[in-house]
Amino acid sequence: MPHTCRNCKRTFGTELELELHLDTCSAGQLYCDECGDRFTERAATEDGWHYRCPNDDCDGKGIDEDIHRVSDARVAKQ
Ligand SMILES: [Zn+2]
Ligand SMILES: [Zn+2]
Numbered sequence: 001m002p003h004t005c006r007n008c009k010r011t012f013g014t015e016l017e018l019e020l021h022l023d024t025c026s027a028g029q030l031y032c033d034e035c036g037d038r039f040t041e042r043a044a045t046e047d048g049w050h051y052r053c054p055n056d057d058c059d060g061k062g063i064d065e066d067i068h069r070v071s072d073a074r075v076a077k078q
Contacts, residue, residue, distance in 0.1 A: 007040055029070050033044070034060030 002011040003018040009025035012018040022028065028038040030051070035058040043054040044067060051067045059075035060066035 002037040007038065023070070030063075030067055031070060032058060033066050033068065034058050 002013065003015050003075060004011045005018060005021055005027070007022075007023055007025050007073045010021065010025075012021060022038055025038075028040050030041055030044050032053040032055070035055050037053070037055055037058070041048075041056050046052060046064075047053045051061060051063040063069075
């Protein structure tokens with residue numbers, strides 16, 4: 001069963017390939033601490049100010065609260 005990137009719909013043969021792709025996928029630069037999912041800015045906010053997790057079963061919300069930018073996380077690790 002192929003692993004599909006939910007952001008750009010590319011498919012990969014293994015979960016590892018998908019994980020590696022997610023680090024560079026420009027279609028999903030936000031992630032949610034609550035559920036661990038990656039998604040696009042467009043999916044998370046309509047006005048660029050109020051952010052919420054697009055997953056129906058997750059109540060993560062707020063940029064820099066539950067939702068973080070992938071680029072910020074990389075900087076923090078260094
Ligand atoms: Zn992708
Ligand atoms: Zn979430």
